[in-house]
Amino acid sequence: MKKIIILPFLFLTLLSWGQAQFVVQNGAKTEVYNNINTAITNAAAGDTLYLPGGGFSITNTTIDKTLHWVGHGHNPQETSATKQTRIVSSLTFTGNCDGSSFEGILFTSTLNFGSDGDDCVNVKLKRCRLMNALTMRYDNNGDPVDLNFHITECVLQGIVNAFNGSNCTIEHSLLFSYVLYFEGSLFNHNDFPALSGCSNCSSRDRIIQYSNNCLFTNNVFSYQFGLYNSNSCELNYNLFDRALPFDTLLSTHSGSNNIVSVPIADIYTSIENDAYNTFSYNNDYHLNATGTGTAQDGTPGVSIKGAASDGTDMGVYGTSNPYKTIPYYPHINTATIASEAVSDQLGVTINAEAQSR
Incomplete structure (x- = not known):
């Protein structure tokens, strides 16, 4: 299985010193294009589209079929051999895009899902970075709709609006803006470092709304x-820099085993220039080994380490499968191609790191 998966990436790496190439794979059938728009047009529903490193603009910004988008990753420190995979166009994925997936891509503009009267469901976003807003439905008219939207190990810098979508999961992700209109959804092992651009927030500037x-x-x-x-949410085993965000007696919300009153400077291992509301690859979002807070039952001085429900850390680096930015597919660390052939052979040295997940 790994041999099949790695071939498109090795091929893209070999060609990354020339014109960008886009590989469309359907089972054993593979086709190569030198233009992302042609690749999208010719791909059939259900195909996998492998994207090289670089920045790409998509002409037809409305996508109307299920595709599986795979890039090289968004972390510049881990993509020095291939470059980041960036899509700079604002895109809309209609209701015909059910089951689409995205991995290892930096999106600089907005992403919108669904069309009027036809929701886009069963979408997966993994190890992507979204620098702008994510809208998961066309609008929020009517009752909640089961979207089964799954976001894992992502960096979300813009507003995330589910528009009354339910059965959504966001896990192992960093969120820097408002989370709006979620119904019956799960937020597990995430970090909410700060609201982007919010230096003097008012009472309404709260990260979880509606x-x-x-x-x-x-x-x-x-x-x-x-x-x-917001109403009737349950909050368990979370860490708060201030008091609980709900009244345990009067609120419709409930929860237990939370840790409160942790000084913000004591939460993370390292935040560059104390800019908590700005994402940086230089930040270390592992929990501070010496950080302490107050348990929900009033016990002071409790360690924030190992305080999650499973005995690991709260936040993105908890569980046995913590946050990563490298796509699941084998990651190319270095690639060296000789400038000229010797004895009709071109020297190529590629170092690729396989991953267990």
Whole structure:
């Protein structure tokens, strides 16, 4: 299986010193294009589209079929051999894109899912970075709709709006803006470092808004302003830099085993220039080994390490499968291609790191 997966990436790496190449794979059938728009047009529903490193603009910004998009990753420190895979166009994926997936891509503009009267469901985003807003439905008219939207190990810098979507999961991700209109969804092992651009927030500038019946477990809220216009959520084993964001007696929210009043400077291992509301690859979001807070039962001085429900850390680096930025597919660390052939042979040296997940 790994041999089949790695071939498109090795091929793209060999060609990355020339014109960008895009590989479309359908089972054993593989086709190569030198233009991303041609590759998208010719791909059939269900195909996998392997993207090289570089920045790409998509002409037809409305995608109308299920595709599986795979890039080289977004972390510049891990893509020195291939470059980041960046898509700079604002894109809309219609309701015909059910089951689409995205991995290892940096999106600089907005992503929108669904069309009028036809929701896009069963979408997966993994190890991507979204620098702008993510809208998961066309609108929020009517009752909640089961979207089964799954986001894992992503960096989300813009507003995330589910528009009354339910059965969504966000896990092992870093969120820097508002989370809106979620119903019956799960937020597990995420970090909410701070609201982007929010230096003097008002009472309404709260990161979770208009969300009901959601479960928040093992998250780190390190500059949180609570819940706004939300009801009946359950919050367990979370870390808060301030007090609980709900009244345990009077609120419709409930929860247990949370840790509160952790000084923001004591939460993370290292935040560059103390800019908590700005994402940086130089930040270390592992929990501070010496950080302490107050347990929900009032016990002071409890360690924030190993305090998640499974005995690991809260936040993105908890569980046995912590946050990564490298795509699941074998990652090319270095690639060296000789400038000229010797004895009709061109020297190529590629170092690729296989991953267990």
